[in-house]
Amino acid sequence: MGHNKIVILGGGINGLTCGLLLQQSGYTTRLITAREWQPVADDPGFTSLYPASSIKPVTVKTPILNELLRVSQERFSALLQVPESGVRQHVHYEVHEHPEEAPDYANEMKNFRLFSNGTAGIPKRRPGLPVSGWYYDVLFADTPVYMPWLREMYLKTGGQILLKTVTAEEICGLPETLIVNCTGTGTIGLFEDDANDVRFVKGHQIIIGLKDIPEEYRYPGFSYNYTAGSEIYRNPDGHAADVYFYPRSDCWILGASRQECRFGNNGQMIEEPAAHTMTVIGATGVPQPMYEINRDILYETLGLDISALPMDARFGYRFIRKKNGLRLESAPMGDKMIIHNYGHGGAGVTLSWGCAVKVLEMVTNG
Numbered sequence: 001m002g003h004n005k006i007v008i009l010g011g012g013i014n015g016l017t018c019g020l021l022l023q024q025s026g027y028t029t030r031l032i033t034a035r036e037w038q039p040v041a042d043d044p045g046f047t048s049l050y051p052a053s054s055i056k057p058v059t060v061k062t063p064i065l066n067e068l069l070r071v072s073q074e075r076f077s078a079l080l081q082v083p084e085s086g087v088r089q090h091v092h093y094e095v096h097e098h099p100e101e102a103p104d105y106a107n108e109m110k111n112f113r114l115f116s117n118g119t120a121g122i123p124k125r126r127p128g129l130p131v132s133g134w135y136y137d138v139l140f141a142d143t144p145v146y147m148p149w150l151r152e153m154y155l156k157t158g159g160q161i162l163l164k165t166v167t168a169e170e171i172c173g174l175p176e177t178l179i180v181n182c183t184g185t186g187t188i189g190l191f192e193d194d195a196n197d198v199r200f201v202k203g204h205q206i207i208i209g210l211k212d213i214p215e216e217y218r219y220p221g222f223s224y225n226y227t228a229g230s231e232i233y234r235n236p237d238g239h240a241a242d243v244y245f246y247p248r249s250d251c252w253i254l255g256a257s258r259q260e261c262r263f264g265n266n267g268q269m270i271e272e273p274a275a276h277t278m279t280v281i282g283a284t285g286v287p288q289p290m291y292e293i294n295r296d297i298l299y300e301t302l303g304l305d306i307s308a309l310p311m312d313a314r315f316g317y318r319f320i321r322k323k324n325g326l327r328l329e330s331a332p333m334g335d336k337m338i339i340h341n342y343g344h345g346g347a348g349v350t351l352s353w354g355c356a357v358k359v360l361e362m363v364t365n366g
């Protein structure tokens, strides 16, 4: 082992997963992070506060997507045997009102099956509406259980966590010669990258607290993505947008939106104009069709009228590198080696174990 002391920057899902895997593989690490995960999502740039989190690759670009997904799925599957990790599996439906081709990742999903109009039990907005699509068994890392479990495991295997915001100037003075960069959006300002390539994809979510959902509905045993068609719900680029539903141990999460944003010259966030009127939930505006489609599906499928329940809304920023995609590579910096692991878009949980295994390979191979 060339480097036996390693520092990981960032305490989100990727920092913790890399830290745990390196510790388990015999390396000594410490992790420095500005903030740690908490149950309240109050910082749209700290993405690990927002995922639902399904193990399914969306809004991400990398030529080795299926390889990373396969490795991640193996690791998450193994965690099904560890109930305290919060990893579980349920049926996930991807439903379309207009016929669609199955995605490239279809072959990677467990028990993948197509369905056509007339199949019983498929979530839909209204009775009799023609829908088609596919369903499979999705792995699901229940974030409020999984993130504290991951942290605990990292500490148990000897990892150390230091709460501190590192500056670009301080990086050269760190005693470790190997740095694993998992700072997500924090990378901007810390390390060199192509500023023109950096984008944020704003994603809205509606949150319904579990305690506010009548007991008999709380754990319906499925989740969905549902695309009604661009005439009903579209992204600002005009393409049909999907909505989603995930039941978690603390809440139901209803999404989604994909609104591209970038930093302007003065550092202000510039957003694409929204495609729809916003409806205000709590203090946050969300696209009206995102709320209405989910409301109608849940009523039609479960018989529950969510409009009668208290709810809140929020948004987070998926961090993408538009042209270059996920950055998973090592680069020298003075006498140090930096292994970058960021730009996971909407799939940072999904790819976390696959990326950590790649980081371990880079560490081992020097």
Ligand SMILES: Cc1cc2nc3c(=O)[nH]c(=O)nc-3n(C[C@H](O)[C@H](O)[C@H](O)COP(=O)(O)OP(=O)(O)OC[C@H]3O[C@@H](n4cnc5c(N)ncnc54)[C@H](O)[C@@H]3O)c2cc1C
Pocket (backbone or CB within 6 Å): 009, 010, 011, 012, 013, 014, 015, 032, 033, 034, 035, 036, 037, 045, 046, 047, 048, 049, 050, 051, 052, 053, 054, 055, 056, 164, 165, 166, 167, 182, 183, 184, 185, 186, 187, 190, 203, 204, 205, 315, 316, 317, 318, 341, 342, 343, 344, 345, 346, 347, 348, 349, 350, 351
């Ligand atoms: C609305 C929404 C829904 C999503 N749903 C899913 C999903 O279902 N499945 C999925 O796989 N993915 C999903 N994602 C994407 C996923 O949340 C992210 O890809 C993932 O959380 C990224 O994790 P990370 O650890 O790389 O970065 P982050 O979670 O952003 O963590 C970065 C860490 O670096 C620290 N840091 C930053 N700067 C510094 C500094 N200067 N010094 C020290 N520390 C620093 C921060 O404090 C933080 O701890 C979703 C994202 C959003 C926004």
